[in-house]
Amino acid sequence: QQQVKQSPQSLIVQKGGISIINCAYENTAFDYFPWYQQFPGKGPALLIAIRPDVSEKKEGRFTISFNKSAKQFSLHIMDSQPGDSATYFCAASGRGTSYGKLTFGQGTILTVHP
Amino acid sequence: DTEVTQTPKHLVMGMTNKKSLKCEQHMGHRAMYWYKQKAKKPPELMFVYSYEKLSINESVPSRFSPECPNSSLLNLHLHALQPEDSALYLCASSQVYRGGQGETQYFGPGTRLLVL
Numbered sequence: 085q086q087q088v089k090q091s092p093q094s095l096i097v098q099k100g101g102i103s104i105i106n107c108a109y110e111n112t113a114f115d116y117f118p119w120y121q122q123f124p125g126k127g128p129a130l131l132i133a134i135r136p137d138v139s140e141k142k143e144g145r146f147t148i149s150f151n152k153s154a155k156q157f158s159l160h161i162m163d164s165q166p167g168d169s170a171t172y173f174c175a176a177s178g179r180g181t182s183y184g185k186l187t188f189g190q191g192t193i194l195t196v197h198p
Numbered sequence: 199d200t201e202v203t204q205t206p207k208h209l210v211m212g213m214t215n216k217k218s219l220k221c222e223q224h225m226g227h228r229a230m231y232w233y234k235q236k237a238k239k240p241p242e243l244m245f246v247y248s249y250e251k252l253s254i255n256e257s258v259p260s261r262f263s264p265e266c267p268n269s270s271l272l273n274l275h276l277h278a279l280q281p282e283d284s285a286l287y288l289c290a291s292s293q294v295y296r297g298g299q300g301e302t303q304y305f306g307p308g309t310r311l312l313v314l
Contacts (some may be wrong), residue, residue: 118302127202127243127288127305175242177301185254186303188240 088171088176090189097196099133103161105192106175110155115178118186119148122171131172164196201225202306204289210312213279219309221272221289229253230265230272231303233288241305247272248294254314277307277314 089108097103107117115136120128134141134148134157141148147160161168174189204224211217221230229248233241246254247266261274261283272289290303 093275109233118303120305125286125310127204127307128304130304133302145209171238185243185246186241191240193238 088187088189090174090192092192093190094193095195097164097194099164099166099196099198103164103168103195103196104158105155105174105194106158106164107173107176107189108154108156109176109187111176111187112155113179114176114187116176117143117150117157118149118175119146120173120175122173128173139192161194164194165195166198169194169196201285202289202304204287204292204306204309206309207307208310208312211276211279212314213281215279216275216277218276219274219287219289219311221274221306222270223289223291223304223306224270225304226269227291227304228269228294229292229301230266231289231290232262232272232274232291233305235286235308245274251286269286276311279311281313284311284313 091106098133118133121126121131129161132143132146132148134150136152139150145162150157172192172194175186205220231246234244235241243256244258245264250266260280265273286308288306288308289306292301292303
């Protein structure tokens with residue numbers, strides 16, 4: 085019940101296209117859903133995060149869509165750029181998890197071709 | 199400023215060596231974390247400190263010994279490591295979990311550890 089399932093494992097998109105990464109969770113106690121972007125050899129960097137009281141949050145080209153009833157959330161990257169090529173992790177935390185412990189998805193390797 | 203710094207960036211050590219990793223943050227966060235990350239995998243939680251006290255140890259072998267000397271610093275002491283311990287070691291910090299909402303964790307750049 086603590087798992088977060090992320091798909092796809094890898095994604096190839098042309099420059100200017102839309103990248104979509106999906107995550108699903110089981111634990112209804114989760115109430116915080118961040119997305120992290122990680123470049124090779126670097127630490128994960130917080131990209132955008134959402135709480136379940138809203139269904140969508142947009143920051144620049146990045147949008148999180150959240151479906152509480154389906155227990156799913158997704159990251160949309162509009163106008164994808166080669167510089168967006170990285171590994172993306174969804175995560176979840178909240179009530180019932182000790183000290184805000186993050187449960188990560190398995191990651192999606194995004195490649196944006198020029 | 200949301201910066202977490204880690205030193206060293208790279209570390210090579212033999213199985214009999216003793217070394218330490220250092221993490222520092224000045225965001226006033228009172229929760230600090232150590233994670234281990236293998237290639238192409240998500241970070242795995244090792245330890246959590248809250249208000250300078252060890253709150254969570256995820257059954258980590260005793261050859262890893264964490265220390266939190268003050269609210270800004272976090273160390274990870276390494277001794278008698280195995281080659282399979284080679285990984286990226288990440289430090290993170292956040293506001294203390296307030297029992298109702300998850301809190302944003304900010305990660306450092308990591309220390310790339312190679313055990314020979």
